[in-house]
Amino acid sequence: MAGFEILDPTVEPRRQPLTYVPRPDSLKGKRIGLVENTKFNSDRLLLKIGEILKKEYGAAETKMWRKHNAGVPAHKEILDEAACSVDVVVAGIGD
Amino acid sequence: MTARISSQRYAVEDYQEALDLCYQRGWTDGLPVVPPTESAVRAMLDAVGLEPDAQVAFITNRQVAISAEKVAINAVMAGCRPEYMPVVVAAIEGIADPRWGYHGPATSTGSAAVLTIVNGPIARRLDVNAGDNLFGPGWRANATIGRAIRLVMRNVVGTLPGRLDRGTFGHPGRYTYVIAENEAESPWTPLHVERVGCRPTDSAVTVMAALSPIQFYNQLSATAAGVLGTACDAMRYPGQVGQPNYCVVLAGEHMRTIAADGWSKADIRKFIFENTTNTIAHFKRTARIPGEVKPGDETATRSLVISPDDILVVAAGGRAGSFSCYIPGWGGRTSSEAVTVVIKERSA
DSSP: OOOEEEEOOOOOOOOOOOOOOOOOSOOTTOEEEEEEOSSTTHHHHHHHHHHHHHHHHOOOEEEEEEOSOTTSOOOHHHHHHHHHHOSEEEEOOOO | OOOOOOSOEEEESSHHHHHHHHHHTTOSSSSOOOOOOHHHHHHHHHHHTOOTTOEEEEEGGGTEEEEHHHHHHHHHHHTOOGGGHHHHHHHHHHHHSTTTOTHHHHHOTTOOEEEEEEESHHHHHTTOOOSTTTTSSOOHHHHHHHHHHHHHHHHTSOOOBTTTBOOSSOOGGGTOOEEEOOTTTOOSOOHHHHHHOOOTTSOEEEEEEEOOOEEEEOSSOOSHHHHHHHHHHHHTSOSSSOOSOEEEEEOHHHHHHHHHTTOOHHHHHHHHHHTOOEEHHHHHHTTSSOSOOOGGGGTOEEOSSSSGGGEEEEEOSOSSSSEEEEEEBOSSTTTOOOEEEEOOOOOO
């Protein structure tokens, strides 16, 4: 029987190494960045988390940034500012 | 063209085995596909003069390069004819454009489909339906071009339902959502000429992250303002607030009534923009935006879109019937923007 060949329509996503920055042993005295994704109440949720991190874990301060919208990564200004003004960042997405 | 096609090959005995393999591997949208053989894929590539490894687009957030070869394979599977390939390629370029913002409309629970509007001579040459049964079945170009776009999203970018496509409802237009503008009968400037300054002899495709078409009916008005007043009444109570775009599709009867009053597309956009505002109080009462109603909210208003230019006006649909429709865009005001891409055709 005369068979034939078909071609694979899929691709493997490009693999790239992800390197995690070492986590701090403690949040005591650390500056916390909060990246808000524009969804309803995400700012309130992150501020609440920031308060908990200060009150219960001894973090020094919090600073919040707002992304352009929920579907895009944090833009360059956020990354540049966060890199030189905070020690850890809390971000997330949800509805 | 002799450059190597590098995709993995699977040997099959017959069509049934090929189909079973495609289903088994999760490569279809649920409907049977055309087996992508090398000769069929080469014909697709030849139609656009692209080497197999030419990059058509890059989806940043997925770090996925979409090669001409993969577009061609998926276009074959979708049932496209080779001459549809320039439209498919342009549409893929459009959804990969950062303004379209692939990640949002492809992934969101909000379930957008890729409304694809074809303009220019290619639409007529390929018989892309612009008339009766506009969104319905029966036209190979409409059925397979949109299907090819979705198969590329699925198979190349990994936009799989339940995984990276988290749509709450999905969308029937995710099988296909392709229309052409009825330039032959339209009294107005075609969409691509208005949006990106094409010549009418150019061909282009416009992609918009879109929800479903919603039909409205007006058999009574003999004026532009009358017909569009009905449209505005329907449009100003959206299911959500703050879409970046709306598309208004005006079918034959309404098109002729509006044109008889001498209204241009710019006039139509301005009228709709001005007559679809709502008060902040209304949005708060109906839980579209958060917060208690404050005194000023009864007079403060919010427009449907940021600018009249965010409303895409398209002449299309059947000649008979006092119906037209509007299509809300997906997402928030800055999430996704309709993108028009000029179609590159090989010179004969």
